[in-house]
Amino acid sequence: MTTKTLTTTALTGILAFGLAGAAMAEIRIGATLSETGPASFLGDPEAKTLRMLVDEVNAAGGINGEQIELIMYDDAGDPNRARTFATRLIEDDEVVAIIGGTTTGTTMSIMPMVDDAEIPFISLAGAIQIIDPVQPFTFKTPHTDRMACARIFEDMQAREIMRIGMISGTDGFGASMREQCLSIVGEYGIEVVADERYGPQDADMTPQLTNIRGEEGIQAVLNPGFGQGPSIVTRNYAQLGIDMPLYQSHGVASQGFIDLAGADAAEGVRLPGTALLVADLLAEDDPQYDVVQAYTQAYEAAYDMPVTTFGGYAHDAFRILVDAIERAGSSDPQDIRDAIEATDGLVGTTGIYTMSPDDHLGLDITAFRMLEIRDGGWTLVD
Amino acid sequence: MSELMQFLFSGVTVGAVYALVALGFTIIYNASDVVNFAQGEFVMLGGMITVFAHAAGLPLPLAAVLAIVVTGVIGVALNKLAIEPARGAPVVSLIIITIGAAIFIKGVTKLVFDKQLHRFPAFSGDTPIQIMGATILPQSLWVIAGAVAVFIGLFLFFTRTLTGRAVLATSNNRLAAQLVGINTKWVMTLAFSLSAAIGALAGVLVTPITLTSYDVGIALALKGFAAAMLGGMGNPKGALVGGILLGLLEALTAGYISSQYKDAAAFIVILAVLFVMPQGLFGSKSMDRV
Numbered sequence: 001m002t003t004k005t006l007t008t009t010a011l012t013g014i015l016a017f018g019l020a021g022a023a024m025a026e027i028r029i030g031a032t033l034s035e036t037g038p039a040s041f042l043g044d045p046e047a048k049t050l051r052m053l054v055d056e057v058n059a060a061g062g063i064n065g066e067q068i069e070l071i072m073y074d075d076a077g078d079p080n081r082a083r084t085f086a087t088r089l090i091e092d093d094e095v096v097a098i099i100g101g102t103t104t105g106t107t108m109s110i111m112p113m114v115d116d117a118e119i120p121f122i123s124l125a126g127a128i129q130i131i132d133p134v135q136p137f138t139f140k141t142p143h144t145d146r147m148a149c150a151r152i153f154e155d156m157q158a159r160e161i162m163r164i165g166m167i168s169g170t171d172g173f174g175a176s177m178r179e180q181c182l183s184i185v186g187e188y189g190i191e192v193v194a195d196e197r198y199g200p201q202d203a204d205m206t207p208q209l210t211n212i213r214g215e216e217g218i219q220a221v222l223n224p225g226f227g228q229g230p231s232i233v234t235r236n237y238a239q240l241g242i243d244m245p246l247y248q249s250h251g252v253a254s255q256g257f258i259d260l261a262g263a264d265a266a267e268g269v270r271l272p273g274t275a276l277l278v279a280d281l282l283a284e285d286d287p288q289y290d291v292v293q294a295y296t297q298a299y300e301a302a303y304d305m306p307v308t309t310f311g312g313y314a315h316d317a318f319r320i321l322v323d324a325i326e327r328a329g330s331s332d333p334q335d336i337r338d339a340i341e342a343t344d345g346l347v348g349t350t351g352i353y354t355m356s357p358d359d360h361l362g363l364d365i366t367a368f369r370m371l372e373i374r375d376g377g378w379t380l381v382d
Numbered sequence: 383m384s385e386l387m388q389f390l391f392s393g394v395t396v397g398a399v400y401a402l403v404a405l406g407f408t409i410i411y412n413a414s415d416v417v418n419f420a421q422g423e424f425v426m427l428g429g430m431i432t433v434f435a436h437a438a439g440l441p442l443p444l445a446a447v448l449a450i451v452v453t454g455v456i457g458v459a460l461n462k463l464a465i466e467p468a469r470g471a472p473v474v475s476l477i478i479i480t481i482g483a484a485i486f487i488k489g490v491t492k493l494v495f496d497k498q499l500h501r502f503p504a505f506s507g508d509t510p511i512q513i514m515g516a517t518i519l520p521q522s523l524w525v526i527a528g529a530v531a532v533f534i535g536l537f538l539f540f541t542r543t544l545t546g547r548a549v550l551a552t553s554n555n556r557l558a559a560q561l562v563g564i565n566t567k568w569v570m571t572l573a574f575s576l577s578a579a580i581g582a583l584a585g586v587l588v589t590p591i592t593l594t595s596y597d598v599g600i601a602l603a604l605k606g607f608a609a610a611m612l613g614g615m616g617n618p619k620g621a622l623v624g625g626i627l628l629g630l631l632e633a634l635t636a637g638y639i640s641s642q643y644k645d646a647a648a649f650i651v652i653l654a655v656l657f658v659m660p661q662g663l664f665g666s667k668s669m670d671r672v
């Protein structure tokens with residue numbers, strides 16, 4: 001009896017060891033995303049996108065003949081959990097690269113971990129602090145909030161808007177974008193004459209908007225923020241009958257925003273968005289046309305829901321990573337990092353990426369397209 | 383002048399939302415001394431179930447009724463499955479059970495429905511009503527009317543009906559209530575179903591204004607709890623006044639001082655009130671420690 005048990009144990013052990021050995025031959029990619037929690041609006045499509053793309057690449061034979069294993073955790077937008085998961089990905093799961101950090105907060109808590117362990121990391125969060133100053137192992141795919149501000153201010157200049165009010169969310173994204181906008185607004189000769197805030201769960205922003213409206217000579221309002229806040233701001237804006245252009249950030253760039261705010265209230269709202277949002281409007285000779293169409297069709301077929309900009313960030317991060325591993329011809333983290341840094345002209349849904357040792361984002365301001373909401377849909381302004 | 387009016391409208395709108403949540407607290411508190419932190423989840427369920435029933439093709443009023451009934455049943459289930467088995471446990475343990483229940487309900491909602499934000503159309507359109515240079519949405523009037531109607535209903539229930547008095551008697555002394563022939567088990571079931579239904583009604587009324595998603599419950603419960611504490615826990619009048627006062631405080635702070643200090647100002651006032659009169663504005667003098 002004892003011998004039999006022993007044999008079984010030994011066999012199981014060998015089997016398990018063998019399996020583990022086989023698993024080691026795969027390329028393990030880690031991800032920690034905010035699938036649930038306050039940023040699930042962003043993290044959910046990101047997670048769905050990664051799962052879909054990993055299946056796609058594996059079905060096509062993997063990278064350089066090796067299958068990818070995706071190890072994904074849900075940090076629920078909690079920076080502490082993100083840090084724990086990053087540690088687990090590095091130490092227990094022994095991944096070669098990490099995608100994730102749905103929010104700026106979670107990204108910032110992962111960055112020191114990947115730096116210590118020298119594992120390449122591609123963030124899906126917006127804030128400029130992630131890549132400025134450049135950290136050797138951290139990259140990111142979304143435009144920075146500073147670029148969004150610049151694009152918005154360019155558009156305001158074109159419309160001869162000189163005095164604006166800002167109403168920003170107090171969440172990480174809103175606060176960061178507000179700061180970036182305030183720091184560059186002077187370069188465009190635009191003056192911020194009102195600067196109001198709101199909490200991410202607030203139900204009514206009419207007091208703040210009333211104050212903004214009361215400012216002398218104000219010509220437009222800008223709202224950095226994401227989630228429910230901007231929808232309510234847009235609805236309150238219509239309720240108060242404010243007759244000035246309203247600018248939103250790329251944080252609301254999805255059909256969900258129009259549905260929540262209501263087509264009437266959202267009419268005329270402008271925001272900087274990506275080619276992905278206006279896939280139908282892109283010219284066929286647009287360099288991003290094929291990539292955007294392919295992603296949109298695959299995602300909508302797989303999940304029966306529209307693509308979002310956020311899923312697009314995950315798409316681009318994964319493509320950059322796969323491209324880097326292919327070019328490196330190795331799955332050593334250091335080689336992957338070097339290859340990511342040498343990314344050149346990779347067409348994503350967000351823009352065309354060309355990275356360098358000084359630029360771990362690789363996008364410029366032209367990657368943003370100015371969009372306007374008309375009749376409950378998106379239109380290209382320029 | 384028109385600015386002040388706008389701030390007042392904003393305050394009353396938001397305050398009525400808080401008041402509705404706070405009113406939901408009163409019944410269960412009156413029946414059992416338990417502050418039910420799943421109250422915010424009831425509000426969320428009211429909104430979410432209506433959204434999905436409406437999306438599935440039910441007309442809005444029917445979807446709303448369905449949401450209220452289903453949430454009422456969930457309230458009963460919460461009592462039967464979680465509170466009743468723990469009867470005899472200290473009030474604090476029961477409160478912790480309700481927090482657990484809130485997390486559970488939130489999780490299940492996330493799985494059954496989804497993680498997106500939702501809203502459904504306002505009952506009487508989105509055309510703002512102009513009063514003295516300020517505007518208010520018709521839906522805000524629905525919320526205010528709802529809060530007032532629930533308040534009147536509860537006030538009459540607790541003061542004029544035998545059942546309402548049985549609820550108060552149960553809270554005061556369960557054993558004594560049993561001895562005079564009150565079915566305290568039934569009273570608890572009634573309290574939970576009514577409270578859940580009121581929460582769901584709140585959800586139905588406020589969703590066109592505040593939007594809803596699986597995770598809005600906690601924030602609502604906290605603000606509603608603050609409103610109930612300010613007004614005096616367990617008193618419908620306190621809940622109504624506390625809620626509206628809290629909303630006005632927030633709106634006036636946001637309007638005249640700074641939107642950054644809005645939440646802080648509201649909580650500072652609540653703390654000040656509780657220091658001076660620990661029972662809240664309308665609470666009874668004899669309070670147990672909670």
